[in-house]
Amino acid sequence: MSSGVVQTAFQQCLNPECRATFDVGQVLTACSRCNSLLDICYDWNRSILPRQLSDFQQRWSSRLNPLDYSGVWRFRELLRFAADEQLVTIGEGQTVLQQNDRLAAACGLQSGRLFLQYEGQNPSGSFKDNGMTAASTHARLVGAKMTACASTGNTSASLAIYAGVTGLFRCIVFVGSGKIAFGKLSQALDYGAVTIQIRGDFDDALARVRQICERYPIYLCNSVNPFRMEGQKTIMFRVLEGLGWQVPDWIVVPGGNLGNCSAFGKAFLELRQLGLIDRVPRLAVINAAGASTLDEFWNGLGLRWNDGRPSTAIMRDRFDQMDRHDERAATLASAIEINRPVNLVKALRALEVCDGVVRSVSDQEIVDCRARIAATGFGCEPASGATVAGVLRLREEGVIAAGDRVVCILTGHQLKDPDLTMAYHSGDHNLAAKKLHPAGVTAMPFANPPIVVDNDEAAIVKALGLQSSG
Numbered sequence: 001m002s003s004g005v006v007q008t009a010f011q012q013c014l015n016p017e018c019r020a021t022f023d024v025g026q027v028l029t030a031c032s033r034c035n036s037l038l039d040i041c042y043d044w045n046r047s048i049l050p051r052q053l054s055d056f057q058q059r060w061s062s063r064l065n066p067l068d069y070s071g072v073w074r075f076r077e078l079l080r081f082a083a084d085e086q087l088v089t090i091g092e093g094q095t096v097l098q099q100n101d102r103l104a105a106a107c108g109l110q111s112g113r114l115f116l117q118y119e120g121q122n123p124s125g126s127f128k129d130n131g132m133t134a135a136s137t138h139a140r141l142v143g144a145k146m147t148a149c150a151s152t153g154n155t156s157a158s159l160a161i162y163a164g165v166t167g168l169f170r171c172i173v174f175v176g177s178g179k180i181a182f183g184k185l186s187q188a189l190d191y192g193a194v195t196i197q198i199r200g201d202f203d204d205a206l207a208r209v210r211q212i213c214e215r216y217p218i219y220l221c222n223s224v225n226p227f228r229m230e231g232q233k234t235i236m237f238r239v240l241e242g243l244g245w246q247v248p249d250w251i252v253v254p255g256g257n258l259g260n261c262s263a264f265g266k267a268f269l270e271l272r273q274l275g276l277i278d279r280v281p282r283l284a285v286i287n288a289a290g291a292s293t294l295d296e297f298w299n300g301l302g303l304r305w306n307d308g309r310p311s312t313a314i315m316r317d318r319f320d321q322m323d324r325h326d327e328r329a330a331t332l333a334s335a336i337e338i339n340r341p342v343n344l345v346k347a348l349r350a351l352e353v354c355d356g357v358v359r360s361v362s363d364q365e366i367v368d369c370r371a372r373i374a375a376t377g378f379g380c381e382p383a384s385g386a387t388v389a390g391v392l393r394l395r396e397e398g399v400i401a402a403g404d405r406v407v408c409i410l411t412g413h414q415l416k417d418p419d420l421t422m423a424y425h426s427g428d429h430n431l432a433a434k435k436l437h438p439a440g441v442t443a444m445p446f447a448n449p450p451i452v453v454d455n456d457e458a459a460i461v462k463a464l465g466l467q468s469s470g
Helices: 051-060 072-081 101-106 128-141 155-167 184-190 202-215 228-230 235-242 257-273 293-299 313-322 345-353 363-375 382-398 418-425 428-436 457-464
Strands: 008-011 021-023 038-043 096-099 116-120 146-151 170-176 194-198 250-254 282-288 355-361 406-410
Touching: 038 228, 051 072, 051 250, 072 235, 096 155, 096 235, 096 428, 101 116, 101 363, 101 382, 116 155, 116 202, 116 235, 128 146, 128 155, 128 228, 146 202, 146 235, 146 428, 155 170, 155 184, 170 202, 184 194, 184 418, 194 202, 228 235, 235 257, 250 257, 250 382, 257 345, 282 345, 293 313, 293 345, 293 355, 345 355, 355 382, 363 382, 363 418, 418 428
Parallel strands: 116 406, 146 170, 170 194, 250 282, 250 406, 282 355
Antiparallel strands: 008 021, 008 038, 096 116
């Protein structure tokens, strides 16, 4: 592998009736001809690609190089749209793939068959850093001085930390009123972002930030930005690395704006085309029941990729219905509280590439599974609970077999939404009712409340059920 050579990269319209191409030096979030989504594509230079994926392990011996330390840029030959000197890194991607036999047993899987990919170890505490390092690199490449995003929380924290650490950009984040967990909002504020709180939800905030970025010299960093997807591909590279470069049977991921599943599908499509893998895993995208747009389209309305020609009528009619009835997403899992996923079409492609399935799970299932994951040592944000809830559902249906090797993507750290965690575990039923019951969570079967006792040895011994050794 040659680190100094850049692939011939370009942006290409996803619409097969258009397929317009654009230079990587242009700032676009959609095709300027037909307004379709864009892909980052490559005229692959085989001379700089690894002969096999395991060749990337050589970079572990040169981890004093910040690019080789990065869990994104150590795979840079597979997303080589910029030269080394342009790459922006703050040490993202130091994540772990962990076998979890306790959860495997709970899900009815055989020992050694369930793995957690814990993205909460990223600098901002979520998977978003994988994409933001790539978006920040492109922003630097085009000379941007100001960056912006709409966010339910994680995107704003990630964008803000890249701006704060590098000092390259002024950062603006748009959030919806009351639609962001304080753990996430506090990060954006701490990292110096200018925060605009819109009276509306995430979909309103995204529409507004896109409008502002189109009219003013501000670089948009939401997942409609195709360079974000390039960074998020590397989550799958690290999963393969953690499995000794073997392909799992299933990847299970929460579905919100559908950037992750879109990026995963693109990663496996490219790896197969390059001959670096001989098969792709199946993909399960798990929606919250209160934000189940992909589930409705895929399972209810039969929307499919259709060689890049999904039915625009099906999408238009459903979104028009949302407008007429003012339908809003509603789930405790704020990271996936999105009704209009901008990467819907790319997600359809990923589901086809990976023979995927889509399911929705209730908030009760999400918070219960979040607690069960955390009890095994991996505290995660609520959206991550959807993964294990999805595995349980698919095991019950017989879609996932007991011997299948399953990887669940944990998208963010538990301290992203500590209020919900405390409400679930708290012995304060007023707090639990306020935080949980409006979303239909009426029981906390895996709660671990603190035991309140008098400041007295006998009371403590009694509470712990201890027997005197004497």
